[in-house]
Amino acid sequence: MTATTYVQLAYLVAAVLFVVGLKNLSSARTAPRGNRLSAVGMLIAIVATLLSKGVVNYPMILGGVIVGSAIGVVLALRIQMTAMPQMVALLNGFGGGASALVASAELLKGTVVPGSVPSVAIALGAIIGGITFTGSLIAFAKLQELMRGQPLVYPGQQFVNGIMGLGAIALCVMVSIQPTGLEAYAGLVALALILGVTLVIPIGGADMPVVISLLNSYSGLAACATGFVLGNSGLVISGSLVGASGLILTKIMCDAMNRPLTNVLFGAFGAVDQTAIAATAGGERPTVKAYTPDDAAIVFSSASTAIVVPGYGMAVAQAQHAVRELMDALEARGVKTRFAIHPVAGRMPGHMNVLLAEANVPYDKLVEMDHINPEFPETDVALVLGANDVVNPDARSAEDSPIYGMPILNVDHARQVMVIKRSLNPGFAGIDNPLFYLDNTMMVFGDAKQTVLGIVEALKEV
Amino acid sequence: MLEDPAVALTILVLSLFVGWEVISKVPPLLHTPLMSGSNAISGITIVGALMAAGAATVTESSWLGFVAIVFATINVVGGFLVTNRMLAMFKPKDPS
Numbered sequence: 001m002t003a004t005t006y007v008q009l010a011y012l013v014a015a016v017l018f019v020v021g022l023k024n025l026s027s028a029r030t031a032p033r034g035n036r037l038s039a040v041g042m043l044i045a046i047v048a049t050l051l052s053k054g055v056v057n058y059p060m061i062l063g064g065v066i067v068g069s070a071i072g073v074v075l076a077l078r079i080q081m082t083a084m085p086q087m088v089a090l091l092n093g094f095g096g097g098a099s100a101l102v103a104s105a106e107l108l109k110g111t112v113v114p115g116s117v118p119s120v121a122i123a124l125g126a127i128i129g130g131i132t133f134t135g136s137l138i139a140f141a142k143l144q145e146l147m148r149g150q151p152l153v154y155p156g157q158q159f160v161n162g163i164m165g166l167g168a169i170a171l172c173v174m175v176s177i178q179p180t181g182l183e184a185y186a187g188l189v190a191l192a193l194i195l196g197v198t199l200v201i202p203i204g205g206a207d208m209p210v211v212i213s214l215l216n217s218y219s220g221l222a223a224c225a226t227g228f229v230l231g232n233s234g235l236v237i238s239g240s241l242v243g244a245s246g247l248i249l250t251k252i253m254c255d256a257m258n259r260p261l262t263n264v265l266f267g268a269f270g271a272v273d274q275t276a277i278a279a280t281a282g283g284e285r286p287t288v289k290a291y292t293p294d295d296a297a298i299v300f301s302s303a304s305t306a307i308v309v310p311g312y313g314m315a316v317a318q319a320q321h322a323v324r325e326l327m328d329a330l331e332a333r334g335v336k337t338r339f340a341i342h343p344v345a346g347r348m349p350g351h352m353n354v355l356l357a358e359a360n361v362p363y364d365k366l367v368e369m370d371h372i373n374p375e376f377p378e379t380d381v382a383l384v385l386g387a388n389d390v391v392n393p394d395a396r397s398a399e400d401s402p403i404y405g406m407p408i409l410n411v412d413h414a415r416q417v418m419v420i421k422r423s424l425n426p427g428f429a430g431i432d433n434p435l436f437y438l439d440n441t442m443m444v445f446g447d448a449k450q451t452v453l454g455i456v457e458a459l460k461e462v
Numbered sequence: 463m464l465e466d467p468a469v470a471l472t473i474l475v476l477s478l479f480v481g482w483e484v485i486s487k488v489p490p491l492l493h494t495p496l497m498s499g500s501n502a503i504s505g506i507t508i509v510g511a512l513m514a515a516g517a518a519t520v521t522e523s524s525w526l527g528f529v530a531i532v533f534a535t536i537n538v539v540g541g542f543l544v545t546n547r548m549l550a551m552f553k554p555k556d557p558s
Contacts, residue, residue: 038502042538055516056516056518061516091537094536098511102510235506238503252493349497353491
């Protein structure tokens, strides 16, 4: 066996460790081990590369690794759990950017055979990596609120994007056929970077879970393309694992909103429709029953089961620790308390689970939608905290509602619904929520954190 | 061997299936760590970056490789570390 064979075998070991590592993510108990296995796999791949023929400029490598590690460590240790969607968006972007750069570096060597697998892969790596890079930066800016979360739309937007997309495909073909033509390649990279921006700006903040999942997938596919550029099967395997992962999450997110992916990407959902708002504002609104935290505590004091439905509003108000205190207070009184987690609650898949885990809520109390829905009719109190569209009964019954058909948490089936909300303002979709006007709904208006703490205090008195 | 498009596609398609099967088993509870962890894995592109930057003669390619190393290392180190941090927070109910 030659040295090259050993290096390739090391990549195979790395790929196997990634698969086993991901497999370990099937349970919270084994997940930390899975993550460590994947990290070991990465270390093996890196060391094997450093030992392979032709890799000699160690000072250059060391410089890059030190800078990158320093930034990575600082980001990973300092980031707030509420900001995890931004963090993942940023990481996606760096991954995609790195792949595009590797493809470019390979092209600049000028040794690529026209029309070969590597020449096609270079074009694909550049376009996927480029779109992932700037698309992720825009997603980051929206999530970090550096720019407005609302969809940015203008007339003819889809037409312009379509033309640019076709242009990018044409340039891809040109680069594949003639990989020495730097002009075509530069055009391709530029167009990919622009497309990343123009494809993400029309997508609203609440659709970010889908966008991040999709960009996650792209970052994997870009790595995959790099594998074809370098003729490295380890990269192809690892990249496609990530590609598949992102695709699955994208599908789960779209299913959970009952919208096809094309609608999320091109529908500009959440663009404020002024006429619709004017129409609702003019109409007569039914009255709601407003209560205080003290009233809420009295309701809880006679309950034996409670389900909390957290939404993005809980994260915005930083109320997760207050909610944990409420859970402790309720459990101390013998009220069985659990959390119902909708797949699209928060700004990325699984976001609510991480926030509640950080607040020391045991993960056995975090129940997914399909498992908890049958239990609402047997539940005394359903507490809706910063969630809106995911508990809107119109999704089940009102065929003309924009969210009709979206699977929701059936909180209205509980004996008593309690909604903590700042005001009656509709959610991101601009849709009114009939849940607020039901006979068994009590509204407690106020900041999520202060209100929950108020209930905890009041519970001590009753 | 990846120069043969058939071999390349075989590996790609089979890995996508393996990925789909393995990742379908990940519960929604862990979807955020799954994203950050799989993200770190996509940093495998660092292999290509090391090759580009590590070449004996320094050219434009090497500098692109250098920037790629910085990006990919952020991805790898940041991704695995933040995933580890998150997973450490997931605790089962207190046995007591």
